[in-house]
Amino acid sequence: EVQLVESGGGLVQPGGSLRLSCAASGFTFSSYAMSWVRQAPGKGLEWVSAINSGGGSTSYADSVKGRFTISRDNAKNTLYLQMNSLKPEDTAVYYCKGIGIRGRDYWGQGTQVTVSS
Numbered sequence: 001e002v003q004l005v006e007s008g009g010g011l012v013q014p015g016g017s018l019r020l021s022c023a024a025s026g027f028t029f030s031s032y033a034m035s036w037v038r039q040a041p042g043k044g045l046e047w048v049s050a051i052n053s054g055g056g057s058t059s060y061a062d063s064v065k066g067r068f069t070i071s072r073d074n075a076k077n078t079l080y081l082q083m084n085s086l087k088p089e090d091t092a093v094y095y096c097k098g099i100g101i102r103g104r105d106y107w108g109q110g111t112q113v114t115v116s117s
Helices: none
Strands: 003-007 010-012 018-025 034-039 045-051 058-060 068-073 078-083 092-101 104-107 111-115
Touching: 003 092, 018 034, 018 092, 018 111, 034 068, 034 078, 045 068, 045 078, 045 092, 058 068, 078 092
Parallel strands: 010 111
Antiparallel strands: 003 018, 018 078, 034 045, 034 092, 045 058, 068 078, 092 104, 092 111
16 A cells, blocks of 8 residues: 655744655655645645656755755655745645556645744
């Protein structure tokens, strides 16, 4: 069974940092690209960042470029999102997504990030 479990969310002040983790199991993690997607209150899904299977290629939404860093540890089957210089508009539920695993995408349950003073 494919499982993606996010952790690391919480309440942080503007300008602060958080690191999200996504623990993967039930598939060969190192074979698949992964991404982070978020959903702010009352809004639709927004793609945040993606990384290829080997970790050597990454991409970011303009809204987070230069502040967020996606990475992965294939030995630990874990995806990360380092978030720096957080803004109130980064407040959202953050989901990790496995791309094209056995012909479909898989989503975690999400972790809440709240940026507020």
